[in-house]
Amino acid sequence: MSLQEDLKVDLKNAMKARETEKVSAVRILIGEFARQREKELSDEQVIAIVKKLIKSEKELLEAKGEKDASSPYITIMESYLPQQASEQDIKAWIDAHVNLADFGNKMQAMKPIMQHFGARVDGNTVKKVLGSL
Numbered sequence: 001m002s003l004q005e006d007l008k009v010d011l012k013n014a015m016k017a018r019e020t021e022k023v024s025a026v027r028i029l030i031g032e033f034a035r036q037r038e039k040e041l042s043d044e045q046v047i048a049i050v051k052k053l054i055k056s057e058k059e060l061l062e063a064k065g066e067k068d069a070s071s072p073y074i075t076i077m078e079s080y081l082p083q084q085a086s087e088q089d090i091k092a093w094i095d096a097h098v099n100l101a102d103f104g105n106k107m108q109a110m111k112p113i114m115q116h117f118g119a120r121v122d123g124n125t126v127k128k129v130l131g132s133l
Contacts, residue, residue, distance in 0.1 A: 003046040003080065004033060025076040028053065047119045050080050085121045090129045093117075106130045 001009075007026055014022040032049050033041060041049075054077045061071065094100075094113065103109050113126050 002040075003043045004041050007033075007046070007080070021072045022076050025073050029077070029080075044119065047081060050077050051119075053077055054081075082120050084125075085117050087125060087129050090117070090121060090126060091133075094129065094133070100133065106133060 007029055011023065011026040011030065014026060029050065032053065033046070036045070036049075038045075054074055057071060057074050057077070090113065093116065094109070097116070098109050098112060100106055100109055107127065107130060109130060110123070110126055113130075114121065114123065117126075
């Protein structure tokens with residue numbers, strides 16, 4: 001079952017359980033899916049939409065002056081993202097597979113790292129790890 005189908009099932013279950021915050025969050029997601037050209041989205045496309053909505057919500061909270069605040073909406077949205085790789089996992093993979101001497105700048109090594117981890121890692125986390133090396 002694709003992530004898009006899982007979301008439709010989750011919406012139905014949340015409506016039955018009267019979980020209003022989850023219902024509204026999932027409805028926003030499904031609304032974003034309806035805006036896309038394709039009707040059936042791949043899991044990567046769904047994850048990209050979820051990440052975009054989380055980023056938008058964080059920027060909105062920051063604009064309100066609630067920089068460190070976390071909303072229930074963000075928590076619900078993050079539950080649909082794949083398990084994120086830890087900084088230790090990223091560092092271990094870099095040590096085993098990337099020779100930083102091959103790059104003129106450490107940050108140029110982000111491309112192979114991001115390709116390997118895909119949606120399981122955030123670019124800012126990779127930057128932080130590379131900066132600490």
